[in-house]
Amino acid sequence: MALNLYNTFTRRKEEFKPIESGKVGMYTCGPTVYAPAHLGNYRAYMFEDILRRYLIFKGYEVTQVMNLTDIDDKTIRDSNAKGITLSEHTQPFKEKFFRDIDRLHIQRAEHYPAATEHINEMVELVKALQENGHAYESGGSIYFKISSFPDYGKLSHMKLDELKAGARIDSDEYEKDTASDFALWKSWSDEDGNAFWETDIGKGRPGWHIECSAMSMKYLGPTFDIHTGGIDNMFPHHENEIAQSEGANKVKFVNYWLHCAHLIVEGTKMAKSAGNYFTIQDLVDKGTNLSAVRYLLLATHYRQQLNFTFEALEAAKNAITRLRDFRDSLDNVSGDTANPDIETIAKKALDKFENSMDDDLNISPALAAVYDFIKDINVARETKPLSQADDNVVAETLKRFDIVLGVIYVEEESIDSEIEELIEKRLQARKDKDFAEADRIRDQLNEMGIILEDSASGTRWKRKL
Numbered sequence: 001m002a003l004n005l006y007n008t009f010t011r012r013k014e015e016f017k018p019i020e021s022g023k024v025g026m027y028t029c030g031p032t033v034y035a036p037a038h039l040g041n042y043r044a045y046m047f048e049d050i051l052r053r054y055l056i057f058k059g060y061e062v063t064q065v066m067n068l069t070d071i072d073d074k075t076i077r078d079s080n081a082k083g084i085t086l087s088e089h090t091q092p093f094k095e096k097f098f099r100d101i102d103r104l105h106i107q108r109a110e111h112y113p114a115a116t117e118h119i120n121e122m123v124e125l126v127k128a129l130q131e132n133g134h135a136y137e138s139g140g141s142i143y144f145k146i147s148s149f150p151d152y153g154k155l156s157h158m159k160l161d162e163l164k165a166g167a168r169i170d171s172d173e174y175e176k177d178t179a180s181d182f183a184l185w186k187s188w189s190d191e192d193g194n195a196f197w198e199t200d201i202g203k204g205r206p207g208w209h210i211e212c213s214a215m216s217m218k219y220l221g222p223t224f225d226i227h228t229g230g231i232d233n234m235f236p237h238h239e240n241e242i243a244q245s246e247g248a249n250k251v252k253f254v255n256y257w258l259h260c261a262h263l264i265v266e267g268t269k270m271a272k273s274a275g276n277y278f279t280i281q282d283l284v285d286k287g288t289n290l291s292a293v294r295y296l297l298l299a300t301h302y303r304q305q306l307n308f309t310f311e312a313l314e315a316a317k318n319a320i321t322r323l324r325d326f327r328d329s330l331d332n333v334s335g336d337t338a339n340p341d342i343e344t345i346a347k348k349a350l351d352k353f354e355n356s357m358d359d360d361l362n363i364s365p366a367l368a369a370v371y372d373f374i375k376d377i378n379v380a381r382e383t384k385p386l387s388q389a390d391d392n393v394v395a396e397t398l399k400r401f402d403i404v405l406g407v408i409y410v411e412e413e414s415i416d417s418e419i420e421e422l423i424e425k426r427l428q429a430r431k432d433k434d435f436a437e438a439d440r441i442r443d444q445l446n447e448m449g450i451i452l453e454d455s456a457s458g459t460r461w462k463r464k465l
């Protein structure tokens, strides 16, 4: 079955054909580490995680590169406002980012290059653009001359003759109607404080866009398979990346461009500047289960806007409970012969899952395939209990879905050993007939959000979701 992806470049779904058979090179614009990433950012990282996991599910070897933007207008602005160095300011946000992606079970990329560690590569790239006639100097800064690149606008579908010839823009972020020559290298000014490098092209610092061109080509080569980001990155960021990379290398930059729609709150994009945002820690502090957050973020198709509400989060919790209760029910094996229907049900479900995901990661019917599978297995085992062989087939199928979903067979952030210890103590207290102590421990676990289920075969526990 062939994977089809919607390529923003052509505005069509296209069959995915990697440059090198069996391998995928993928670049994803990472966080600007001037503040903790918010749930809107994680919508983008979750879409990229689902894409990555599905490519792995299909058998590809994935090399994913996600940059860390640790120098740009915003990181400089905020570090100077606090009177600390750039790295003192960005380091805690880098650490928070890695903690959050682990908690959300977003798989780690193969490379996380930081912009400040690739200044030489950026300088070399600016020099190559100067040599190729795409860049010029003005007031110590160096700009990309968009009129020198006739293809400028091909991703965002802008017409070059609509642009203001000769106008220059210094800020990293700007709207389409102010599109003009943009800064590759910004000469040092007082506002930059200690954020500068002394280089062959002067004392200064890179513009935001050149960072991604330099780091993607370093790790993935001049042409690679997939480039992703949120839709707000399409212009000017990705448009400028194309101009810089193709202007320097004279070969096609990226074969497939994928962009996700925004996560919105009451009709407005979740953004730090809008003040309508939650960080992952905010949600943890409210007692939210992060697998439910993961489920919420992955369950809406990536090209549809995702409206964040606490009701939707509640529904996501219920979905997770259903999946995990089914997982836990699988240990009860009492049949002794295999039921051929089980294989058939599993195959049908996996085919539907894969066919749906092949269609531009169409997650809704893929999830429906998972729930149909659970329903069909439950019906089948009512008439004939599962044998060990059946049980293995069911568990393997569920694990295969979970390669992509990452919510069924995952370890929650581990306070597990502490819980196990308390359960042991409670058992001992019961054996010693110290029921007051046993009840006290049960209450303590309850406070921690843990529910105990006692049965003849022992005590099991689960989290209140």
Ligand code: AMP
Binding pocket: 029, 030, 031, 032, 033, 039, 040, 041, 042, 043, 044, 045, 228, 229, 230, 231, 232, 233, 260, 261, 262, 263, 264, 269, 270, 271
């Ligand atoms: P930034 O740290 O602002 O450079 O953003 C990092 C990533 O998050 C980029 O791919 C953005 O497009 C994406 N992003 C930012 N806000 C949202 C949002 N509300 N919904 C979806 N993606 C977003």
Ligand code: ZN
Binding pocket: 028, 029, 030, 212, 237
């Ligand atoms: Zn980028």
